Amino acid sequence: xxxxxxxxxxxxxxxxxxxxxxxxxxxxxxxxxxxxxxxxxxxxxxxxxxxxxxxxxxxxxxxxxxxxxxxxxxxxxxxxxxxxxxxxxxxxxxxxxxxxxxxxxxxxxxxxxxxxxxxxxxxxxxxxxxxxxxxxxxxxxxxxxxxxxxxxxxxxxxxxxxxxxxxxxxxxxxxxxxxxxxxxxxxxxxxxxxxxxxxxxxxxxxxxxxxxxxxxxxxxxxxxxxxxxxxxxxxxxxxxxxxxxxxxxxxxxxxxxxxxxxxxxxxxxxxxxxxxxxxxxxxxxxxxxxxxxxxxxxxxxxxxxxxxxxxxxxxxxxxxxxxxxxxxxxxxxxxxxxxxxxxxxxxxxxxxxxxxxxxxxxxxxxxxxxxxxxxxxxxxxxxxxxxxxxxxxxxxxxxxxxxxxxxxxxxxxxx
Amino acid sequence: xxxxxxxxxxxxxxxxxxxxxxxxxxxxxxxxxxxxxxxxxxxxxxxxxxxxxxxxxxxxxxxxxxxxxxxxxxxxxxxxxxxxxxxxxxxxxxxxxxxxxxxxxxxxxxxxxxxxxxxxxxxxxxxxxxxxxxxxxxxxxxxxxxxxxxxxxxxxxxxxxxxxxxxxxxxxxxxxxxxxxxxxxxxxxxxxxxxxxxxxxxxxxxxxxxxxxxxxxxxxxxxxxxxxxxxxxxxxxxxxxxxxxxxxxxxxxxxxxxxxxxxxxxxxxxxxxxxxxxxxxxxxxxxxxxxxxxxxxxxxxxxxxxxxxxxxxxxxxxxxxxxxxxxxxxxxxxxxxxxxxxxxxxxxxx
Numbered sequence: 001x002x003x004x005x006x007x008x009x010x011x012x013x014x015x016x017x018x019x020x021x022x023x024x025x026x027x028x029x030x031x032x033x034x035x036x037x038x039x040x041x042x043x044x045x046x047x048x049x050x051x052x053x054x055x056x057x058x059x060x061x062x063x064x065x066x067x068x069x070x071x072x073x074x075x076x077x078x079x080x081x082x083x084x085x086x087x088x089x090x091x092x093x094x095x096x097x098x099x100x101x102x103x104x105x106x107x108x109x110x111x112x113x114x115x116x117x118x119x120x121x122x123x124x125x126x127x128x129x130x131x132x133x134x135x136x137x138x139x140x141x142x143x144x145x146x147x148x149x150x151x152x153x154x155x156x157x158x159x160x161x162x163x164x165x166x167x168x169x170x171x172x173x174x175x176x177x178x179x180x181x182x183x184x185x186x187x188x189x190x191x192x193x194x195x196x197x198x199x200x201x202x203x204x205x206x207x208x209x210x211x212x213x214x215x216x217x218x219x220x221x222x223x224x225x226x227x228x229x230x231x232x233x234x235x236x237x238x239x240x241x242x243x244x245x246x247x248x249x250x251x252x253x254x255x256x257x258x259x260x261x262x263x264x265x266x267x268x269x270x271x272x273x274x275x276x277x278x279x280x281x282x283x284x285x286x287x288x289x290x291x292x293x294x295x296x297x298x299x300x301x302x303x304x305x306x307x308x309x310x311x312x313x314x315x316x317x318x319x320x321x322x323x324x325x326x327x328x329x330x331x332x333x334x335x336x337x338x339x340x341x342x343x344x345x346x347x348x349x350x351x352x353x354x355x356x357x358x359x360x361x362x363x364x365x366x367x368x369x370x371x372x373x374x375x376x377x378x379x380x381x382x383x384x385x386x387x388x389x390x391x392x393x394x395x396x397x398x399x400x401x402x403x404x405x406x407x408x409x410x411x412x413x414x415x
Numbered sequence: 416x417x418x419x420x421x422x423x424x425x426x427x428x429x430x431x432x433x434x435x436x437x438x439x440x441x442x443x444x445x446x447x448x449x450x451x452x453x454x455x456x457x458x459x460x461x462x463x464x465x466x467x468x469x470x471x472x473x474x475x476x477x478x479x480x481x482x483x484x485x486x487x488x489x490x491x492x493x494x495x496x497x498x499x500x501x502x503x504x505x506x507x508x509x510x511x512x513x514x515x516x517x518x519x520x521x522x523x524x525x526x527x528x529x530x531x532x533x534x535x536x537x538x539x540x541x542x543x544x545x546x547x548x549x550x551x552x553x554x555x556x557x558x559x560x561x562x563x564x565x566x567x568x569x570x571x572x573x574x575x576x577x578x579x580x581x582x583x584x585x586x587x588x589x590x591x592x593x594x595x596x597x598x599x600x601x602x603x604x605x606x607x608x609x610x611x612x613x614x615x616x617x618x619x620x621x622x623x624x625x626x627x628x629x630x631x632x633x634x635x636x637x638x639x640x641x642x643x644x645x646x647x648x649x650x651x652x653x654x655x656x657x658x659x660x661x662x663x664x665x666x667x668x669x670x671x672x673x674x675x676x677x678x679x680x681x682x683x684x685x686x687x688x689x690x691x692x693x694x695x696x697x698x699x700x701x702x703x704x705x706x707x708x709x710x711x712x713x714x715x716x717x718x719x720x721x722x723x724x725x726x727x728x729x730x731x732x733x734x735x736x737x738x739x740x741x742x743x744x745x746x747x748x749x750x751x752x753x754x755x756x757x758x759x760x761x762x763x764x765x
Contacts, residue, residue, distance in 0.1 A: 018515070
């Protein structure tokens with residue numbers, strides 16, 4: 001069937017969906033660009049509050065009351081102190097929220113992590129600031145905080161001098177049991193990325209040098225002795241953290257090159273012994289395609305075997321929509337009262353490929369279960385929506401956010 | 416589905432995400448095009464992909480056409496009209512691929528208009544033999560249109576109209592205004608003999624209630640009792656003492672005790688091997704030993720949809736219920752086969 005032109009109203013970049021239905025859209029007061037920190041709080045008064053870290057200045061974070069998911073209401077929106085810092089990542093446990101701060105250049109402040117008391121969501125109160133600024137540090141890119149005791153942080157540090165300027169962040173375990181005095185208890189970095197290491201610096205990616213530093217550092221209460229780390233150009237790592245002061249590598253998967261690097265999230269399916277590993281697409285118009293989400297057999301931690309990738313629609317169709325197209329964030333099966341958890345249903349974001357859901361009950365043959373690609377938001381800088389992150393609540397409602405201006409999309413699933 | 420009903424299950428419902436397919440069949444002049452045109456005007460049917468044999472055939476008002484290509488046209492109400500090229504399998508595949516690529520509308524239903532002379536069985540089989548189609552589509556309903564003026568003659572003269580009636584989930588009588596009440600009653604009675612499980616409605620000026628025609632097939636593996644009953648058809652007895660059409664047999668087999676899956680599949684293998692072409696349609700729930708929910712079974716002639724387990728039994732009745740529509744295979748033959756194979760399997764296990 002040779003069809004010329006578009007046989008859909010609205011043209012190429014219009015909304016596409018399968019088994020996901022838009023039930024609400026919030027533009028976040030005109031600041032609809034959200035990073036990769038999204039988490040839902042069950043407030044003491046029973047309200048359900050969705051917290052989101054902004055992708056870049058001027059906004060820090062925004063909270064939206066989604067108790068009635070069809071009628072989201074803005075609760076609070078905060079500002080950053082200056083334009084050379086971004087928050088990007090946050091997590092919530094009970095009434096405490098951790099927020100990451102990363103500066104554009106080394107040496108700037110504020111860089112590190114804030115802990116907030118959000119018992120009154122309208123009035124977040126700063127409990128403490130964990131300063132990680134330094135002459136070779138841009139601060140923190142990502143927080144992982146689910147047990148109320150430790151934050152697993154991707155950050156630089158004043159005492160860390162990298163062998164390459166792009167390798168300035170590493171894995172840090174921060175004890176926040178006393179939230180007013182966070183303190184590092186352990187750290188791990190890719191061998192060769194710190195000056196003075198006995199190992200030689202690792203080779204740069206030949207085409208896209210994304211750096212050797214962690215992105216997501218996931219640790220789950222049901223397996224507290226393991227950290228699952230996407231180490232950007234360093235691949236995926238499993239660390240034994242039974243002794244938090246001395247993390248030890250127990251598994252490593254490196255598939256770049258020949259692939260294009262930027263390993264982002266390592267989501268363990270703990271009961272089944274599999275990993276879902278997402279890359280991040282970081283270039284527009286398909287320049288770094290393919291950026292994939294991998295299904296990896298981790299039943300033997302020391303021998304990680306990729307067995308499939310989550311199927312995507314043809315890149316040639318989506319690259320034309322503009323901006324990035326490819327994998328990025330996953331819904332991470334976090335503990336907590338407002339989080340969906342599944343070992344077979346995976347939700348991920350794919351920039352102009354929207355938010356997509358997969359059934360991985362047969363890990364060798366993942367199946368697409370549904371997707372939602374918003375139409376191009378107003379004034380979209382890339383000419384398309386760029387879905388950046390996703391949260392799925394315990395009722396399987398999907399909250400997807402745009403990287404630039406599209407804001408928050410709430411979706412019902414029908415599969 | 417309301418927000419409150421949104422599934423929180425941590426697994427995918429293998430049926431719920433599939434795109435429903437309605438097959439509209441009926442002899443030439445039975446009013447298929449008129450019916451489809453009426454359906455497309457319904458606000459609930461604004462994201463339908465209609466597959467027709469020729470674009471001209473659908474006879475859509477020109478005002479309704481927004482964009483048109485050689486093989487497809489986009490209608491003002493958002494629907495897609497697409498001509499069947501080559502085989503149906505290819506057309507359905509391409510439609511889904513183009514939908515995923517964003518090249519056509521996000522249709523949420525496919526309506527296939529068969530040619531007047533078509534045997535609907537191969538169309539139904541297309542949906543269960545292609546793995547890509549199996550993953551994306553489900554048969555929702557076979558609607559057979561029966562022209563009140565010509566059907567009595569056609570049903571006596573040709574075998575195709577009888578088969579079209581026998582395979583239907585819903586029967587719609589058209590052109591009723593052109594015949595007397597008595598003839599209409601006689602026709603309805605005749606249809607009932609051929610296919611007592613399919614409800615019959617009379618279309619008024621080519622129109623019919625939409626709910627009568629949609630959501631007939633199972634659309635969730637967590638299906639409720641009324642949904643299962645709607646799919647299986649009226650739960651009457653198998654028709655002992657009922658008048659049957661001489662060519663088509665309709666009956667229900669019930670088994671109170673759970674059976675081993677092997678017994679069931681062996682019965683079907685024997686049946687399809689020996690009488691496949693005469694096994695017009697089989698659908699039902701099977702209580703399989705060791706399974707929490709019933710297995711859904713549906714087949715057309717010698718081909719069966721891969722079995723699917725429902726999450727739970729809908730309602731208190733846990734018996735195996737199998738609806739058979741056959742061409743010349745009496746109830747007793749099938750019942751005897753099940754008992755013989757059941758006995759053999761039981762002996763083997765003992």
